[in-house]
Amino acid sequence: MLLISCPNCGSRDETEFHYGGQAHVPYPENPDELTDRQWAEFLFYRDNTKGSFAERWLHSTGCRQWFNMLRDTVTYDIQAIYPMGAPRPAPNTDQPADFGTASLAPDSTTTGTTGPSVASTDLGPAEPAATAPKGATQ
Amino acid sequence: MAKTTAHTVRDNDLSRRTSPAAPLADAFEAGSVAGVVELREEPFLTMVGLRVQHGTEVGDRIAAVTGGLPEASGGVGGNDDCSVLWLGPTEFLVVAPMEAHESLGGTLIQSLRDALGDGEGQVVDLSANRTTFELTGSRSRAVLEKGCSLDLHPRVLKAGTALSTEIGQIPVVLWKTGDESFRIFPRASFADFLGRWLLDAMREYAAPEVP
DSSP, X not given: OOEEEETTTEEEEGGGOEEEEESOOOOOSOXXXXXXXXXXXXXXXXXXXXXXXXXXXXXXXXXXXXXXEEEETTTOOEEEEEOTTSOOOOOOTTSOOSSOSGGGSTTOOOOTTOSSTHHHHHXXXXXXXXXXXXXXXX | OHHHXXXXXXXHOGGGOOOXXXXXXXXXXXXXXXXXXXXXXXXXXXXXXXXXXXXXXXXXXXXXXXXXXXXXXXOEEEOSSOEEEEEETTEEEXXXXXXXSXXXXXXXXXXXXXXXXXXXXXXXXXXXXXXXXXXXXXXXXXXXHTTOOSOXXXXXXXXXXEEEEEETTEEEEEEEEETTEEEEEEBGGGHHHHHHHHHHHHGXXXXXXXX
């Protein structure tokens, strides 16, 4: 269960909210001039981001207001909540993801990302995913 | 002619109307535990939905009728005649006694309409939208805690606070009217379910406490 901080009502359970899909998808300025392909992309094509994702939420059983949320789709960490129409804030890069690649390295005794730069070797072409489980790297 | 008269008489005969949880009235009485937790329906309260912006001219006019509009989530304003519950930044629910309804000669709704005039906003009679449950007693908080995720501890939820939330997965407005008394406003179609849910939640307090 996510605990979502509604800008009007404060922290409430996820069940009081409805998800509204990807944020910042502007309505085309001249819909008549779009090709079918472009129109379909506006209507149906959405990002499937792994990591920070800007999305819309509605507090449907509370104040019934929409707001935007920046959420990590892997860790479910809510990084920012901001009003509709506001630009997307910069993702919080200080906070490393909770799933570590370092802890699985043979020479690592640490967890998380506090260890030596094992993560960078994980991504190197010479050692393809030998030390990281599938889907563990970003 | 006679037919018309009969029709009018029936329309005004309010004893014939049935409140949403009326079929449960006996069960509420049987399920209440005096002094511990008691449940009853308070039928036919006058309710008016307001959509109006704070601080605008029309907002001030409406606020003059209702005795103020609450500023933020949880707020309850009002005067002797009615209470105003905060539902959203521009949305409020006015709750007044049954007698305030225009079918009984009340003037509240009309005076709100007059205050709105042709300004930007909305005044809608919602008296039939929701019914009112009154849950009182020392265990009323324990009953609600079985199905409400809000922090209901008196340290957090003070008397005189009203919040829209869910109880037993039913969307309701929960109004803490006193230290041990709550008003619950479910929509009419959910009244039966929520009434039975509350009765079930209250049942354990009828038995002697197991140490």
